[in-house]
Amino acid sequence: MKKEMVYLKKGNNTEKVIRTELLLTPILIFMPLFIGLLFIYDWYDRGFVEGASGYFGTLLIGIIILVSNFLFDIPFIKSLMEITRSKNKK
Secondary structure (H helix, E strand, O other), X not given: OOHHHHHHOOOOOHHHHHHHHHHHHHHHHHHHHHHXXXXXXXXXXXXXXXXXXXXXXXXXXXXXXXXXXXXXXXXXXXXXXXXXXXXXHO
């Protein structure tokens, strides 16, 4: 039997998945936040200060990234906290 199949049949992999999600949480939260703020800063610097109306799309993209990030992050963090609490109680 292949080694990958044995790994999948071991049963409970939720601990490994939770550990991976916890390790990737800073990247999943802070990277889109940084990118969204970078787009908004680019709009402010080049569009608002210099008066170029072509950078309005950059502001829109930055706002979309930030709003979608917050809409995704809040339930994600709540679910991770619930899972870690339930694992600690056992």
